[in-house]
Amino acid sequence: MTDLAPKRIVLGVTGASGSxxxxxxxRHLRSLGTETHLVASQTAEKVCRFEGHPLPGNVEAGSDGLAGSVVRHDEANFFAAPASGSFRHGGMVIAPCSVGTVGRIAAGTADTLLLRAADVCLKERRPLIVLLRETPLSRIHLKNLLEITEAGAVVVPASPxxxxxxxxxxxxVDGVLARVLDLLGLPSEIAPRWKDQD
Ligand SMILES: Cc1cc2nc3c(=O)[nH]c(=O)nc-3n(C[C@H](O)[C@H](O)[C@H](O)COP(=O)(O)O)c2cc1C
Structure with a gap:
């Protein structure tokens, strides 16, 4: 994680399964006292509700016992803070991430706030962690994943x-998310760490 704004993270949610x-x-980010800037795609709203994990709106720090806050952004609002490289944060995670969003990041469309925020991370050389949920993968998916990896993103398959x-x-789920928090440099012990086995 950059030392610019270690307690501020951008979380993108797309319409892949695995809400x-x-x-x-x-929840883990808020437990760590993070100010999380949340932006979801249109399909994410529907899939999250369908899978039983509806997305929250704005949440104030401490209002429900968790130290961190949520700042919710509309995906059509390019005037929101994460649309600009001058907005300092410690990185962006897209979880879960659809192959459609991977393709749009690879193409640099930047035509929603989520895509623009991801594009900004790449141009500013900030962490961009893509928690991919799809199987099997086509040649197009693999090419797009290579493209964003070469541009600086880290692809974390939803593969516990x-x-x-x-x-x-x-x-x-936490076994995968532990790797994500490590990549962000956040001090979390949500899953056991491997150690020498007797
Ligand atoms: C219930 C449901 C589950 C889906 N699961 C996946 C998935 O696991 N991976 C994926 O890439 N797309 C999945 N999709 C398709 C995406 O929602 C669709 O391609 C959408 O256009 C993605 O756009 P977004 O990335 O902007 O949310 C799913 C759609 C639905 C309705």
Whole structure:
């Protein structure tokens, strides 16, 4: 994470399945006292509701026992702070991320706030973490993933490990999110860390 604004993160949510990744990440970020700038695609709104994880609006710090706040942005609002490179933050995570959004980032369309905020991260050399949810992957998907990786994004597939012997969906999700928080440089212990085995 950059040292510019370590407690401010941009969270993008798209219409891929796996809205629980976005919901739990938001919770973890708020537990860490982060000011999270949340922007969702139109389809994300519907998929999140369908999967049982409706997106919040603005939330004040401490209002529900969690230290961090949520600043909700409309995806059509290019006047919002994350649209500008001069807005300092510690990185952006897109969780879950659809292959459609990956393609639009790769093409540099920047035609929604979410896409513009991702584009800004790449041009400013800030962390952009893409938690991809799709399977199987076509040649087009793989080419787009290579394109954004070469531009500086880190692709984190929604592909949980099993070596920590997860016993719940939350465990599986947190196993992936622990890698995301590490990539942001945030001090979190939401999943066991591997150590020497006897
Ligand atoms: C219930 C549901 C689940 C979906 N799951 C995925 C998925 O896992 N991955 C994906 O890339 N697209 C998925 N889609 C399709 C995307 O929502 C669609 O391509 C959309 O245009 C993505 O736009 P967005 O990235 O701007 O949200 C799903 C759609 C629905 C309705």
């Amino acid at each position: 629980i990744y976005g919901a739990r990440l938001l 490990g099993f070596y920590n012997k997860p016993t719940s969906i939350d465990d599986l």
